[in-house]
Amino acid sequence: xxxxxxGATACGPKEGAGLERxxxxxxxxxxxxxxxxxxxxxxxxxxxxxxxxxxVELADALGRELGVRAECxxxxxxxxxxxxxxxxxxxxxxxxxxxxxxxxxxxxxTRPYYLFHLRLMARQDDTSLTGLESLRGRRVGTLAxxxxxxxxxxxxxxxxxxxxxxxxxxxxEQGRLDAVLxxxxxxxxxxxxxxxxRVVGDVGEGYYAIAVRPGxxxxxxALDDALDxxxxxGELRAIFRRxxxxxxxxxxxxxxxxxxxxxxxxxxxxxxxxxxxVRLFLQASLVTLGVSVGAMLxxxxxxxxxxxxxxxxxxxxxxxxxxxxxxxxxxxxxxxxYVLYYGLAGVLRLxxxxxxxxxxxxxxxxxxxxVYRAGMLAVPKGQLEAALALGMPTRLAxxxxxxxxAFRVALPGVTNDxxxxxxxxxxxxxxSVVELTKRMTITAVDVRSWLLPGALCAVLYLAMSHPLxxxxxxxxxxxxxx
Numbered sequence: 211x212x213x214x215x216x217g218a219t220a221c222g223p224k225e226g227a228g229l230e231r232x233x234x235x236x237x238x239x240x241x242x243x244x245x246x247x248x249x250x251x252x253x254x255x256x257x258x259x260x261x262x263x264x265x266v267e268l269a270d271a272l273g274r275e276l277g278v279r280a281e282c283x284x285x286x287x288x289x290x291x292x293x294x295x296x297x298x299x300x301x302x303x304x305x306x307x308x309x310x311x312x313x314x315x316x317x318x319x320t321r322p323y324y325l326f327h328l329r330l331m332a333r334q335d336d337t338s339l340t341g342l343e344s345l346r347g348r349r350v351g352t353l354a355x356x357x358x359x360x361x362x363x364x365x366x367x368x369x370x371x372x373x374x375x376x377x378x379x380x381x382x383e384q385g386r387l388d389a390v391l392x393x394x395x396x397x398x399x400x401x402x403x404x405x406x407x408r409v410v411g412d413v414g415e416g417y418y419a420i421a422v423r424p425g426x427x428x429x430x431x432a433l434d435d436a437l438d439x440x441x442x443x444g445e446l447r448a449i450f451r452r453x454x455x456x457x458x459x460x461x462x463x464x465x466x467x468x469x470x471x472x473x474x475x476x477x478x479x480x481x482x483x484x485x486x487x488v489r490l491f492l493q494a495s496l497v498t499l500g501v502s503v504g505a506m507l508x509x510x511x512x513x514x515x516x517x518x519x520x521x522x523x524x525x526x527x528x529x530x531x532x533x534x535x536x537x538x539x540x541x542x543x544x545x546x547x548y549v550l551y552y553g554l555a556g557v558l559r560l561x562x563x564x565x566x567x568x569x570x571x572x573x574x575x576x577x578x579x580x581v582y583r584a585g586m587l588a589v590p591k592g593q594l595e596a597a598l599a600l601g602m603p604t605r606l607a608x609x610x611x612x613x614x615x616a617f618r619v620a621l622p623g624v625t626n627d628x629x630x631x632x633x634x635x636x637x638x639x640x641x642s643v644v645e646l647t648k649r650m651t652i653t654a655v656d657v658r659s660w661l662l663p664g665a666l667c668a669v670l671y672l673a674m675s676h677p678l679x680x681x682x683x684x685x686x687x688x689x690x691x692x
Contacts, residue, residue: 227425227426227428228301228422228423228425228426228427228428228429228430229276229426229428229429229432230428231301232276232278232301232429233276233277233278235278236278236279237273237278237279237280237281238269238272238273238276238278238279238280238281238301238302239281239282239283239299239300239301239302240269240280240281240282240283240300240301240302240303240304240420241283241285241290241293241294241299241300241302241303241304241305242261242265242282242283242284242285242287242290242303242304242305243284243285243286243287243290243305244261244284245286245287245373245374246287246305246306246375247375247376247399247400248263248399249263249264249395249399249453249454249455250263250264250265250305250306250395251263251265251266251282251305261282263453264449264450264452264453264455265304265305265306266282267449267452267453268304268323268440268446268449269282269304271436271440271445271446271449272433272436272437272440275435275436275439275440276432276433276436283299283300285299285300285303287305287353287373288354288355288373288651290303290305290307290421291303291313291316291317291421292654292660294317294421294422294423295316295317295423295424297423301422301423301429302420302421302422302423302429302433303317303420303421304420304421306326306393306395306418307418307419307420307421308326308356308357308416308417308418309322309416309417309418309419309474310355310356310357310360312355313421316424317421317422317423317424318421318422318423318424318426318427318430319419319420319421319422319430319471320419320420320422320430320433320434320437320471321419321434321437321438321466321468321470321471322417322418322419322463322466322471322474323418323419323420323437323441323446323463324417324418324450324455324460324463325415325416325417325459325460325462325463326393326394326395326415326416326417326418327393327394327412327414327415328357328358328361328391328392328393328394328412328413328414328415328416329391329392329393329394329397329398329401329409329411329412329413330342330345330389330390330391330409330410330411330412330413331379331382331389331390331391331392331397331401331402331407331408331409331410332382332388332389332390332407332408332410333382333383333385333406333407333408334405334406334407334408336388339388339389339410340410341410341411341413342361342365342413342414343365345362345365345366345367345388345389346365346366346367347366347367347368348367348368348388348389349367349368349370349386349387349388349389350362350367350368350369350370350387350388350389350390350391351370351372351377351378351381351382351387351389351390351391351642352369352370352371352372352378352390352391352392353371353372353373353375353392354371354372354373354648354651354652355652356393357414357416358391358392358393358414359371361391361413361414362391367389370387370642370644371639371642371644371648371652372642373639373640375392375396375399375400376400377552377642378390378392379400379401379404379407380552380555381642382401382407383404383406383407384555384559385559386559386561386562386642389410391413393416394412395455397409398455417474420433420437434468434471438466441463441464441466442464444464446460446463446464447460447461447463447464483653483659483662483663483666487653487663488666490649490653491646491649491650491653491663491666491667491670492670493649494644494645494646494648494649495646495670495673495674497563497643497644497645497646498632498635498636498645498646498647498671498674499632499674500563501563501566501567501570501635501638501643501645502570502628502631502632502635504567504571505566505567505568505569505570505571505574505631505635506571506574506627506628506631507571508567508568508571508572508575509570509571509572509573509574509575509577509578509627509631510578510624512571512572512575512578512579513574513575513576513577513578513579513581513582514578514579514582514613516531516534516535516575516576516578516579516582517531517578517579517580517582517583517586518582518586518608519531520532520535520579520583521583521586521587522604522608531579534576535576535579535580536576537576538572538573538575538576539576539577539580543569543570543573543634543637544637544640546569546572546573547565547566547569547570547637547638547640547641548640548641550565550568550569550572551565551569551641552641562638562641562642562643563643565638565641566635566638566641566643569638569641570631570634570635570638574627574631577627578624578627581620581623581624581627582616582617582620584619584620584623585615585616585617585618585619585620585623586612586613586616588615588616588619589611589612589615589616589619593611593612593615594607594608594611594612597610597611621682621685622682624682625678625679625682628678629675629678629679632671632674632675633671636648646667646670646671647667649667650663650664650666650667651663
């Protein structure tokens, strides 16, 4: 362990290199995710390519104090800390970045610039939720790897992870969740305007701060000094007022001291990849396998019907089947999942697992249709004609003569599609399904390592796909002998 730490120190950034680099380049690059939306960081509709939000104004003020220009760099929120550690993309991370023990062990944090509260919301007609203690066993939506996420796990609730801030409140309205626990800024913008929802109460508080790469203490200190000047001059709260996020509690940010920063950052803890984490990986593997098998069971018969419709159905059936195949193959599956789960929520209320199976099944049916069509075209036309000449109806000839031979030709393609489906099932995390890849990303942040969780994830994927490949080869050999 000591050798590893020595090597990490030797390969890391030089002490004091951060501020020198920023001033030499004349720009402070800060990582954020515009998907978080108002009022943090969002694209400016009046100026394409530019951003607006209270953190954008804060970054501009910090850049001015450092004598450089501030530049926002788009990055997925869940990977802001790993991207910062890796280096090369941006100098600091600032996007509602909560001070958490797991993060404080990996990066440097500045003094806080905003105090937030964790706000619990439920449906108006659900009066059984009265506070944190009433969440045990309930489905509660929040952002993964956030302070709310940790609090929910400690309360015994079933925490459901989301990547966006609007989707949890949609699911709460639709009855897919029992409650949502988010920062009060998010609840105020996306939850409270919904008439069907109510505020249960605030159940905790935390701080937003700027994350700086380890070893760049000079940049962290320069940002601390800049934040202190902005806060004491009144500019910080003026920014908050412009974005309607100011309240009396923010006066604590004006009077903040270094001693308070040390107190907040002193509460650190460590996590490791233990048996409980492995058990969660195994559970997520079952979810991945269940979604994949369910989707394939839907895709195979639907794909066969589409192929038959294109080759042997009436012209209008063939035209509709062709439109379906081209539409589903020509648009991203993640878009189809969003439309199915969120876009059609008002007319088609599906649970996350049902939507995942249906979405992937409909998508892969388009690919299966092409595989089966190719298999049928590989069967000589003379065989179908001979069967018809012997008096067989078309349906019987297809079932007894064409489809069995086409299936043998299509089998390798179907096997490859199922293996691809196993991997594409990772996309269903966007509709709050915690499958294997999502579990890996959550665990990687918890244990502060991507190598071991990634390796375990790869082994489990291989364990699911390799037996299928062996089974398919055995079946192909059996059909060849027959």
